[in-house]
Amino acid sequence: MTERPLSLRSGAEALAAPLPPLLAEAEHLASTVIVGDHGRRRAGLGDTFWQYRPAQYHDERRHIDWRRSAKSDAQFVQDKEWQIAQSVQVWVDQSAAMAFSSTAQGVTKADRARVLALAVAILLLRGGERVGLTGDLLPPKRGEAQAAQMARLLSEDHPDDFGAPVADGMLAHSRAVFLSDFLGDLDAVERALGRAADRDVRGALVQVLDPAEEAFPFDGRTVFESMTGAIRHETLKAGELRARYLDRLAERQARLAELARLSGWQFHTHHTGDSATAALLWLYAALERHA
């Protein structure tokens, strides 16, 4: 178990490495006062140079830029650009359903979701954002240590069959990412999105599915069981169910997309058979997008 957060983190780091640091846009100025890396196009607290202005009477002498002032008779003070940081909160479904993989050596949905979550977290942290988990376990913070902490928390498994998004403890006006297969109760998702919308939180829903769940390649007499075995369904001709199953899945995805649209979120379906980088790129674009 001690190995797991490490390997999870290194996988995520490897995935995050090729992308430029992601700068989520800060929408609301007044709500956050913590200085981050987003230029506000005006003078204020920050690290990067903004302008030289003639020194005023209220400027302390130690603020005078002597190199600039030596070029002329007047004295100048260097203004910095005012920068703020954005908070991003992540929820990853850690339920038993996510541990499914259709092939013996394949990637489970949980693995993929965790790597994606952590990768996007590392990118954001590198960009100077604050990243945390929804709920009260890990409030958004900056710094590398946060990624390690996140990896540790994400590698835990929950015993439930299906997970429901945790929408507690979300900072107002922040951003959020929900990663799950969304095969459980959709009302929980709807409620979570509602709470997020209340607090003006925008974000992205990523549905991680196994290719088998999208293709339903089963036939013959079959007893389907959920991962914990709590839910069972027996059929004599699994092949006959395929069309109806796929209809239901499409219906679900349509509903999720609708929910996301209504609450100003983005929705995306990702398959574990595909490249994780594609999903990360989508997430990058989704968080960058103006809501």
Add this chain to the structure above:
Amino acid sequence: MWTLGPIAFAAPWLLLGLVALPILWLLLRAVPPAPIRRRFPGVALLLGLTDDESQTDRTPWWLLLLRMLAVAAVILGFAGPVLNPQEERPGGGPLLVLVDGTWADARDWPRRLDRIEAALRDAASDGRRAALVRLTDLPAEGPVFRDAQAVAQEAAGMVPAPHGPDPEGLSDWADSLSGDFDTFWLSDGVARDSRADLLAALEERGTVRVFESPRPVYGLTPPRFEDGTITLDALRARTGGAAEVRVNAMGPDPAGVERRLASESLAFIAGEGRATLELSLPPELRNRITRFEIQGVSSAGAVALTDDALKRREVALISGGNDREELELLDPLHYLRQALAPSAELIEGTLADVLLANPDVIILADVATLSSLEAEDLQAWVEDGGLLVRFAGPRLAASDVSRQSLDPLMPVRLRAGGRSIGGAMSWGEPKALAPFAADSPFYGLTIPDDVSVNAQVMAQPDPTLAARVIAQLADGTPLVTRKDSGQGNIVLFHVTANAEWSTLPLSGLFVQMLERLAVSTRPAVPDLEALEGTSWMPEDVLDAFGVLEDAGALPGVDGDRLADLTPGAEMPPGLYAGEERRIAVNVFTADSTLQPTAWPDRIPVEGLEVTRETPLKGWLIGGALMLLMLDILAALALSGRLRGPRAGVAAAMLGLVLAGLPTPPQAQEDDADPPVSEDFAVAATSDVVLAYVETGVPRVDEMSEAGLYGLSNTLFQRTSIEPAMPMGVDPETDELAFFPFLYWPVTAEQDLPSRAAYAKLNRYLRTGGMILFDTRDADLARFGSSSPEGKRLQAIARGLDIPPLEPIPQDHVLTRTFYLLQDFPGRHATRDVWVEAAPPDAQAAEGMPFRDLNDGVTPVVIGGNDWAAAWATDEDGNPLVPIGRGMAGERQREIALRFGVNLVMHVLTGNYKSDQVHVPALLDRLGQ
């Protein structure tokens, strides 16, 4: 045994199991295929979905039928069904089991043993006593009847003999029979005169039953060699219907492994007992054949051993250079060809090619020097048992071969120059031959009076000379000398092979001498009278199954016994070696025939029309297994496991089922040497291409390429030669034959070519290619120079077949093939450039400025003037390397280019310009 029509069952009570089948039907019907459990998170979406149609939970009828069939097949199989069961024949009194035990039995000997054992077992179960007698190995007295069980144990160890029964011994034995007994005779199906008497004798004693195999008996007569083809007949005893047999010629391949060397199918016409095969094989292959055999028939009669009669010696003829346009009668090989063509296979070609064919004899007519590699190979061949015959001639006399020390490929040392006797400028008369000494291989040959010798090379007297002389002239000078070398011999005729130096090649003695030297083959007619009083040792003998075995310590055979060539107990078929030759004894002689047995009607013959007993158990069980495999597949398909995530298992099962099916034959990948790249060949041959040898030093290679590019451009502009872009070649890997001309810059670090590359280069030089060696140091020409490149060139050239060289003479054709030149500068301007030396006897024609020189192109030009640098231009035609100073330098570059033009012209047109010298004489002769 319970019989039902043509089928009998060994364990009929097992058939009761079939009654259980309907019960099984009900049982199987009730049990549907078990469901698969699958973990699937999407189950949440499935809840509430019901199956559309009410699927039966029972096994489908066709699957049931499949299973029932499988079970029925198993039950039937274990009940031991037999098709066409043999019924037993009761009898009483002692039983004599008589076996022919000849080669004809060998083909199905195990079946015969089974039949014998069955007969003896039946006798034992009936309480009869029995005796077992093999006609090819008769007991001293009549049959001794013993307990049949004991006799059956003896029978297992019995083997057939590779010959027929001895008729005399057989009639004696028939006379000695006494008492009453029944006889069961296992006949081999071949008619023999002795059968009738024996049958009569046996019938006096009791009833006779005959067993005869329905399988046809085949035989092969010994091969004969007629008019270049091998003829042999296949025989068969039973002549009904057409048939086809395949005859294989077996023998060792070059590696000594026995292989099928040729294979021909032979069709018997219906009603004919004899089919003739004519095989025309290359001599190399023919000499290797040790035996012919009919494929798939393991019997001594179906094997025909070959002996010396089929072999003809292979003689390779090589003469020293063919650069002289001579009349055919002056060709050094003409008389050898005439003498050897009727009795030997002649091979002509280069020494390297000839050695590959591993001939028996190599004749070198006036070949003086060999490259070191060739000499090495040739010596290895001689020591391996080859016979090297050399003839003297002007070249050998003029060369230094075997002068200072004994050349390993010469029998004696030679004195310089040789001698000429009886000519216009010498005293004495042409010498005749002295009678041959008793220890000479020529001893006993009569010497015609008109054989005389005008000129010869002289052996250097030394202590070993006397022992090596095998023919000498009347004055005691050696004419033919011989030396042993390893297992082979080296023989030197001190005269030419044509009539230039002596009249020996014109006489019949020449042919006889060659014959005595075992150069040509002796007439292969078996001289039976000469066999009397000789003794022959078996080398290899055939057993009845046609397998050749070492004779071991078998006693020898007298010549007169061998003369009739019919094998017997004391002379099994095989190869018999006498003093000088080997004779094959085969089961058949050339004119023997095979006749089927003709039994009188009163004798019951079993085995001919009786259909064979066929146990069906294996088929049924196999079929049941097959059905069960299908059942697995069907069950998988029904339960949905044939598709989906775990289909691999099903695919493996399917593979298992299909494994029994024959796979289509696949074309064998040709693993031969990688052929020359087609692109390379096309690029090199679609135009004239000048090529350079890649040295591996990038600067040198670039300069060579630029130089040849410049030269190609010059040729294009000034002459009708329009070369394509120059190419770099690596003699190790690339085919050289495409290029008329190779430029070879020598660097000090160059690797020596490998053996294969040397062979390639030598072939290139001999077939008219030219290499321009350039040491690029302006230094080589000074004798004994020791520049690193010069040394390297010497090392490289050591393995090449380079003729004697001389600096380009004033009248060499290179000086006038296109431009008139006397200097051959490159970047350097040393004078000395070396080409093949003109023959010493070249003379200037009357009134002509040039000598009448040889045909042909000099294979090498060697110099150190760094021509490539002088020729080199960039793509725009600007010179790359400064030459000399000012206008003088430009002049030197121009002359260098002209030399290049002359050189390529020389390569491509040969001595065309030299021939022009003869134009006035030709016109004169034409009367114009």
